[in-house]
Amino acid sequence: EAGVAQSPRYxxxxxRQSVAFWCNPISGHATLYWYQQILxxxxxxxxxxxxxxxVDDSQLPKDRFSAERLKGVDSTLKIQPAKLxxxxxxxxxxxxxxxxxxxxxxxxxxxxxxx
Amino acid sequence: xxxGEEDPQALSIQExxxxxxxxxxxxxxxxxxxxxxNSGRGLVHLILIRSNExxxxxxxxxxxxxxxxKSSSLLITASRAADTASYFCATDGGFRGxxxxxxxxxxVRA
Numbered sequence: 563e564a565g566v567a568q569s570p571r572y573x574x575x576x577x578r579q580s581v582a583f584w585c586n587p588i589s590g591h592a593t594l595y596w597y598q599q600i601l602x603x604x605x606x607x608x609x610x611x612x613x614x615x616x617v618d619d620s621q622l623p624k625d626r627f628s629a630e631r632l633k634g635v636d637s638t639l640k641i642q643p644a645k646l647x648x649x650x651x652x653x654x655x656x657x658x659x660x661x662x663x664x665x666x667x668x669x670x671x672x673x674x675x676x677x
Numbered sequence: 678x679x680x681g682e683e684d685p686q687a688l689s690i691q692e693x694x695x696x697x698x699x700x701x702x703x704x705x706x707x708x709x710x711x712x713x714x715n716s717g718r719g720l721v722h723l724i725l726i727r728s729n730e731x732x733x734x735x736x737x738x739x740x741x742x743x744x745x746x747k748s749s750s751l752l753i754t755a756s757r758a759a760d761t762a763s764y765f766c767a768t769d770g771g772f773r774g775x776x777x778x779x780x781x782x783x784x785v786r787a
Binding site for chain 1: 681
C-alpha cells in the first residue's frame, strides 16, 4: 500500500513570496489533515478535511493560509504572503475511521525555510 | 494549542536499558496515541490506547493510561540504537485532528 505523498520535500523562499504544497493521501482515506511542525515542537493541526469538506480550520491563519481538497483526493496548502515565522515542516496525514480509532498516516513533510 | 505535555524533554540511555516517558493532558479524550519521529522524517504511529483501557502492549512497547490523572506513559524495553528518535503523545478528542505534545527526544547509546 502506497503511503502519503508530499511535494516538494524542501522549499526556500523569501518573505512576502507565496508557496504551495501538495499532498496525495492513501487511496480510500476520506480524512486529510495538514499540520505545521515548528522546530522543537510537536505538530499543530492547521486544517482537517472530510472528503472535500472542511471539518476544522480553527487554527489556520486564514489571512495568509489557504487549503483546498478538490474532488476529495489530493490537497494543496498555500501560503501568501509568507512570513519568517512560517518556517516549519508541513505535514500531511490521512486516515479512515476504523473501529480501533483514528490512527493517522503521515507523509514525509515539506520543510519550508522563509528568509 | 497543544494539549499533551511530555516528560522528560530528553532522555539518554544505554542500549539494552528501558526508556520511560510520560504524557499529561488537559481535557477528556477518546483515545491517546504515541508516535515516533526519526530525524528528518515523518511521524510513525506506534500504539493507540482507548479511554476505557488501562494498559496496552505492542512488541517492546508498553503504554498505560490513567484517565483520572489525565496521564499516560510509554515504556520501551530493551532499547536499541534504532529507537533513537523523538516520541510524541497525541490526544484524540473525537472529531478533530490530534493534539500533540512537544515530544521526548530519546538517544540510545551503543
